[in-house]
Amino acid sequence: MADLVVAPLAAPPSRLLAGLKRGGARLRVGAALVAILVLVALLAPVLAPHDPLEQDLLSAQLPPAWMHGGDPAYILGTDSLGRCVLSRLIYSARTAVTVALIAAAFAAIIGVALGLFAGSFGGWVDQVVSRSIDVWMAFPPVLLSIVLAAVIGAGLTSVIVAIVAVDWTRFARVVRAETMVQLTRDYAAAARAIGLSRAKLLRLEILPNLVPLLVTLLAVEMGIAILVEVILSFVGISVSGDTPTWGSMIAEGRQIVYQAPWIMGFPIGCIIASVIGVNLLGDGLRLVLDPVQRS
Amino acid sequence: MRWGEIIRRLVLVPPTLFGVAVVVFVLLRVVPGDPIAMMIPPGASEADIGRLRALYGLDQPILQQFASWLAQVGRGDFGRSISLRQGVSGLLLMRLPATIELALLATVIAVAIGALVALTGILLRGRRAEWAVDGGVGVLLAIPDFLWALILLLLFGVLFPLLPISGRIDPQIDLDLYSNFYLIESLLTGRFDIAFALLHHMILPALALALPFAAIVARLLKASLVEAEDQDYAQVARARGYSRPAILLNEVFPNALIPTVALGGVQVTLLLGGTVLVERIFSYEGIGNMAIDAVINRDFPLIQGLVLTFAVMFIALNLAVDLVVTLLDPRLRHG
Amino acid sequence: MTATLAIDDLKVAINDSNVLRGVSLEVQPGEVRGLVGESGAGKSMLGRAVLGLLPANAKIISGHIAFEGSDLVGMHEAERRNLLGRRIALIPQDPMTSLNPVKRVGAQIGGLLRHHLGLSKQAAFARATELLIEVAIREPDRVLSLYPHQISGGMRQRVLIAMAFACDPSLVIADEPTTALDVTVQRQVLQLVERLRQRHGSAVLFITHDLGVVAKICRSMTVLHAGRVLEEGETADVLVRPRHAYTRALLAATPRADRPADTLRPVPPSLIEQLWADARRLDLLGPARPA
Numbered sequence: 001m002a003d004l005v006v007a008p009l010a011a012p013p014s015r016l017l018a019g020l021k022r023g024g025a026r027l028r029v030g031a032a033l034v035a036i037l038v039l040v041a042l043l044a045p046v047l048a049p050h051d052p053l054e055q056d057l058l059s060a061q062l063p064p065a066w067m068h069g070g071d072p073a074y075i076l077g078t079d080s081l082g083r084c085v086l087s088r089l090i091y092s093a094r095t096a097v098t099v100a101l102i103a104a105a106f107a108a109i110i111g112v113a114l115g116l117f118a119g120s121f122g123g124w125v126d127q128v129v130s131r132s133i134d135v136w137m138a139f140p141p142v143l144l145s146i147v148l149a150a151v152i153g154a155g156l157t158s159v160i161v162a163i164v165a166v167d168w169t170r171f172a173r174v175v176r177a178e179t180m181v182q183l184t185r186d187y188a189a190a191a192r193a194i195g196l197s198r199a200k201l202l203r204l205e206i207l208p209n210l211v212p213l214l215v216t217l218l219a220v221e222m223g224i225a226i227l228v229e230v231i232l233s234f235v236g237i238s239v240s241g242d243t244p245t246w247g248s249m250i251a252e253g254r255q256i257v258y259q260a261p262w263i264m265g266f267p268i269g270c271i272i273a274s275v276i277g278v279n280l281l282g283d284g285l286r287l288v289l290d291p292v293q294r295s
Numbered sequence: 296m297r298w299g300e301i302i303r304r305l306v307l308v309p310p311t312l313f314g315v316a317v318v319v320f321v322l323l324r325v326v327p328g329d330p331i332a333m334m335i336p337p338g339a340s341e342a343d344i345g346r347l348r349a350l351y352g353l354d355q356p357i358l359q360q361f362a363s364w365l366a367q368v369g370r371g372d373f374g375r376s377i378s379l380r381q382g383v384s385g386l387l388l389m390r391l392p393a394t395i396e397l398a399l400l401a402t403v404i405a406v407a408i409g410a411l412v413a414l415t416g417i418l419l420r421g422r423r424a425e426w427a428v429d430g431g432v433g434v435l436l437a438i439p440d441f442l443w444a445l446i447l448l449l450l451f452g453v454l455f456p457l458l459p460i461s462g463r464i465d466p467q468i469d470l471d472l473y474s475n476f477y478l479i480e481s482l483l484t485g486r487f488d489i490a491f492a493l494l495h496h497m498i499l500p501a502l503a504l505a506l507p508f509a510a511i512v513a514r515l516l517k518a519s520l521v522e523a524e525d526q527d528y529a530q531v532a533r534a535r536g537y538s539r540p541a542i543l544l545n546e547v548f549p550n551a552l553i554p555t556v557a558l559g560g561v562q563v564t565l566l567l568g569g570t571v572l573v574e575r576i577f578s579y580e581g582i583g584n585m586a587i588d589a590v591i592n593r594d595f596p597l598i599q600g601l602v603l604t605f606a607v608m609f610i611a612l613n614l615a616v617d618l619v620v621t622l623l624d625p626r627l628r629h630g
Numbered sequence: 631m632t633a634t635l636a637i638d639d640l641k642v643a644i645n646d647s648n649v650l651r652g653v654s655l656e657v658q659p660g661e662v663r664g665l666v667g668e669s670g671a672g673k674s675m676l677g678r679a680v681l682g683l684l685p686a687n688a689k690i691i692s693g694h695i696a697f698e699g700s701d702l703v704g705m706h707e708a709e710r711r712n713l714l715g716r717r718i719a720l721i722p723q724d725p726m727t728s729l730n731p732v733k734r735v736g737a738q739i740g741g742l743l744r745h746h747l748g749l750s751k752q753a754a755f756a757r758a759t760e761l762l763i764e765v766a767i768r769e770p771d772r773v774l775s776l777y778p779h780q781i782s783g784g785m786r787q788r789v790l791i792a793m794a795f796a797c798d799p800s801l802v803i804a805d806e807p808t809t810a811l812d813v814t815v816q817r818q819v820l821q822l823v824e825r826l827r828q829r830h831g832s833a834v835l836f837i838t839h840d841l842g843v844v845a846k847i848c849r850s851m852t853v854l855h856a857g858r859v860l861e862e863g864e865t866a867d868v869l870v871r872p873r874h875a876y877t878r879a880l881l882a883a884t885p886r887a888d889r890p891a892d893t894l895r896p897v898p899p900s901l902i903e904q905l906w907a908d909a910r911r912l913d914l915l916g917p918a919r920p921a
Contacts, residue, residue: 223437235572268445272446276434528731530683531720532730536711536714536716546733550730
């Protein structure tokens, strides 16, 4: 029955290729950075020269290999416990990507679900969801995530819950608005006239149209997830003690920043590269998908 | 008149604060985590724990705790911090001025930078350099305040050690001041040496807080300027022989300011929220720095006091922004 | 006697399509010339070309514009800004959007007077008050202290007219100043323009699509279509003895008090098509772009 309904189609492949060109430098650079990040995370055991947890107290606080006093065995130096900075950076990337993907996915699922409900059912469902969004957004996100993580206790779960709790509203608001707009379009009315149930309508017509928007939001969400994880691990309430994270490296590095600035410096560089990469990717995707959507 | 609405908003403040207090109070006691357990030394006896608990009133039913807390607050007493063992009111009063000064300085810097960038951007309108300005702002937007804090700390505190990276002021300086508003008081009383020393410590954290907000201001203001410059009255002004910079400054800017303040003004609360991490990174003795430890230690009285303080500041800021918008736009005054 | 405004064979294009196709027009000192044409004929573009305020994507391909003998097209920006608002002035079309909403009326008029005439604050205020009296605004003191949204549309148009004549300009370009107003207010505005013109001795280029307005206030007129001048002359002549078919058609479509309404004829589409075809043929003949 669905093929009888006239609906905006997903773009044919040739259109997509032209669209990819539209993304321009942003898309290319962003995609490259994100690809590097994901690859590093996946290939961590292969890439890391040392075990990130292995301590070598005799080689503590060694500067990077190219600086005076450096050791070529530890390319980027070591921290206070003699652990290889490069290896820790690589494994931290793994944590960051894991958290980012899972948290973004959950935030998307919850946010999209609530947004769809609010947008398609309207009435009091919409009111409840919208008010919740308003109240939720009134809380300062940093404080909220810290409170949540502190409350639930250390661990991957609490980090993910904190991120999802802070940012599901991002998806919900946008999806709700788009759903309402789509439902007022002619094709939706036609579909209902034919007898498509609301659920089917959502699944077959509206969701596919939301996909481009969601892809962009997911990219942004991953950037936010990375940052929140950094904050939480900096403060000390992220994944359990031993797992290397950029945030905990920064916290450690802050204490000895005059003596060994590289311990704090390198994780910062990684975070910036990741965040910029994810943002550029999101920007580029928006440029690619937006005009296709509208035409 | 708009003033009626502002009065109505003011009247709504106490109930709002009440609501916030209730939520925080309940939330803290409902979720897991025992503050007493966090602060007792190992090996304390059951009796000791019991006594401590009674001291902080945590053995009473929730409603009773809330009632007695409300009564206390009514007298201006916010109770006693469990982790720091001092009066919460005293702690707040001691540290709040530091945060307010930091936030003020950051806002001033952000507005200045943002306005400069926006005006540059619009002067370059249509030229290729405009793309560079827009791109720069985009990058600024991507990096959050705490990252800026870390970057600035590394760059100007360690690699090029120009500025201090912790504390509010050099501990060796003799501070002969009346209030805790060190910067404001020293400026007002002409003690520029102290003010200078304070600024030395404040400039990096203030800059870290300011940059994301500056990016928001720059983007908003430039978009508003572009839109306003295309309006009829700006075009007609060209027919009167005014130069483009003069038109931008005299005719367009006052109009562009309105949507900028309206939309961007609320974002100042984000700046305030950023003090939590930035103060921590720079070991700056404000209330933001206290917040993290308070939460981790489940220090209920302190958390309650902090949350209420932040809530009051947020509400005050929102009201202030609305006031400023009303002042800027005569159409709102006469309706 | 040097014409106040002399436009000679002006060709203007936007992107690649021609908007003005060799327009020639003259306004003598103290003359009120009407520029008539339907929307899209190029009237406003002509006004903007004279003021030097063409949009960014528009270009003067060829032709001359001279103001009191001086070339306007090649003029230095600073010199042009000296003329604009002072010796050449504009009465804009939409009074609701042509005044700055966040500045008081007095500040806007005063700013103009101080910028061009170098008056002191008090002198500017006094002169602004006089100007408002000239445009028949009662309680000028009060109006000067008000914001544009606090006064009516008709009053705003009068303020704009006052600002146009404020520095005794030689030429006033009135860009459809009556289009956005209702009929009763239109008449007052026309009277005002005529009165001020006489008092300040200005020439007026009156841009409009309304032949009725032209008949009331313009001594001479030019008919524009598709960026070409189809007919021009003394208004009395042109309206009584129109030579071009288009002018005749326009007249037939204009309601008149001395003619029953059922004699109105819309301008025949075939005529319009013919004229556009002529215009395009003209484009193909001569070079449309600079060499």
